[in-house]
Amino acid sequence: KQEVTQIPAALSVPEGENLVLNCSFTDSAIYNLQWFRQDPGKGLTSLLLIQSSQREQTSGRLNASLDKSSGRSTLYIAASQPGDSATYLCAAMNYGGSQGNLIFGKGTKLSVKP
Amino acid sequence: EPEVTQTPSHQVTQMGQEVILRCVPISNHLYFYWYRQILGQKVEFLVSFYNNEISEKSEIFDDQFSVERPDGSNFTLKIRSTKLEDSAMYFCASGQEGGSVSYNEQFFGPGTRLTVL
Secondary structure, eight states: OOEEEEOOEEEEEEETOOOEEEESSHHHOOEEEEEEOTTTSOOOEEEEEEETTTTTETTTTTTEEEEEETTTTEEEOOOOOGGGGGGEEEEEETOOTTTTEEEOOOOOHHHHHH | OOEEEOOOOOOEEEEEEEEEEEEEOOOOOOEEEEEEOTTTTTTEEEEEEEEEEEEEEOTOTTTTTTEESSSSOOOEEEEESSOOOEEEEEEEEEEESOOOOOOOOOOOOOOEEEEOO
C-alpha cells in the first residue's frame, strides 16, 4: 500500500531564501506525482505535475524533481516571498488505480517571514 | 481560467440527515473525483467516476455514500445518513479531457466544509 510522507511538517524561512520541500513514497510504481498548494481553509491549487518518465518540471520560481528509484520528490522554491506561505502537499498516482486516485502526504506548512 | 466550483461552501447538518454536496467540474473534463480531508489529517480519496459510472472507490466510500452526474455538468456526492465522523472538508476534482488518466493533472474545487452535529 502506497504511503506518502513529507518532511519537515513545518518550515519557517526569511524572505528571499531558497528552500526545498521533501516528499517520499514507499511504492515506486507511480504514474505521476503532483504538487499542490493549500491556503488555510481553502482548496488545493495544482502547482506541478511530474510524469513517471520525467525527472523534473519547472514553473516560474518552482522546480519539482522526481527520483522514482529512491522514492523521492523535491519541490524547490527560489527567492521565497511572504505570499508563498501556505501548506504544500505532494500526491502520488499509482499504477493499478483504474482511474487515477491520488495518495497524499500530510503536507509541509511553510511560513516565509518578511 | 476554467475552474472547479463547489456548493455550498459550508453545510451544517444533524446526525442522521442526508446531505448532497454539489460540484461543477471543468467543462470537457472526463474524470471526476471526490476526496475528503478531516481537520488536521491527510486528504483522502473517496471515489472516481468516468463514463457515467464509478471507476474506483476507497474503503471509506461505503453504502452511505453515492455519486451522480445528473445532467452532464453537475457532479454530486450524497451521504444518506450522516455521522459525526463524516465532518470534514470535501473536495471535488476533475481531470483533463482525452489521453490516459496517468497524464491527467487533477484540478480541485474550493471544497465544502461539512459539519455534522
